[in-house]
Amino acid sequence: MLVLACKAAYAVAPPVRRPAPALRDRPVTWSNPQGRTLTQVHDDVWLAERPFYPTLPGLQNTDVGCKACVIRLPDGKLWVHAPVALDPELRAALAEIGPVGHIVTPNTEHQKFAPSWILEYPDAKSYACPGLREKKPEIGWQSSLAELLDGTDGVASAAPPAVWGGALELCWVRDQVPLTGALGSIPFFNEVVFFHRPSKTLIVTDLWWNYPRETSRLWKFGMDRIYKPVYNRLMRTESWDASYSTIMNWDFEYLAPTHGEPVAADGKAVLARHLGYE
Numbered sequence: 001m002l003v004l005a006c007k008a009a010y011a012v013a014p015p016v017r018r019p020a021p022a023l024r025d026r027p028v029t030w031s032n033p034q035g036r037t038l039t040q041v042h043d044d045v046w047l048a049e050r051p052f053y054p055t056l057p058g059l060q061n062t063d064v065g066c067k068a069c070v071i072r073l074p075d076g077k078l079w080v081h082a083p084v085a086l087d088p089e090l091r092a093a094l095a096e097i098g099p100v101g102h103i104v105t106p107n108t109e110h111q112k113f114a115p116s117w118i119l120e121y122p123d124a125k126s127y128a129c130p131g132l133r134e135k136k137p138e139i140g141w142q143s144s145l146a147e148l149l150d151g152t153d154g155v156a157s158a159a160p161p162a163v164w165g166g167a168l169e170l171c172w173v174r175d176q177v178p179l180t181g182a183l184g185s186i187p188f189f190n191e192v193v194f195f196h197r198p199s200k201t202l203i204v205t206d207l208w209w210n211y212p213r214e215t216s217r218l219w220k221f222g223m224d225r226i227y228k229p230v231y232n233r234l235m236r237t238e239s240w241d242a243s244y245s246t247i248m249n250w251d252f253e254y255l256a257p258t259h260g261e262p263v264a265a266d267g268k269a270v271l272a273r274h275l276g277y278e
């Protein structure tokens, strides 16, 4: 009875980075501070944390990090967001917690490893961010996340598939002003964000990032002085506001980004500040 009560109390608490286990199976880096192939942050949430060094001049020695988020759905299958490189250690670690059932490519930037996952797990369902499947049909994504949207006009709300067991919600965030000229007519931002209800986790790819205080000045400058004003001004369209509103109506506390350390509480305030709504 006591065990059940503890379990129930834990289920509503926000996830936090748990104490580092004695066993480390990867180098300890800023991007993988616990040196693990899979880092558990909640009963049903793991992060596959890896270093990532951009090829951009001046940033080649800066580890900006990269994380896949692995969710165990109510049916026991694993839902993998923004997959990282699939190596034997990761395959083995995943096999210990459940079968890979869903492979999600949330934006166009984090698609590099999707093909190897789709090949490795042919029974898994695979989803591409809106527009990507049509652009690269050879990769073999089974469906587009666009098919889950309620409307065709880029509306924020979407209907998660029943096979996700009611554990996840999704919302498409994009700017609706196609950039022209040198950048072509491709919209600047196109990402689907997810809310994992049992852990109160908002899973974001590039919508929010979290670099360390002592980060390289170039990275900080690029993100804060170039990207952030674009997010907060150029992309603030009606559809952007609608997406933001949908996200903020979710009851999340924890922010799990692809780049940087997760935030274990007050995720809403952090996101609101970052996107210039506060």
Ligand SMILES: [Fe+2]
Pocket: 109, 110, 205, 206, 258, 259
């Ligand atoms: Fe990214």
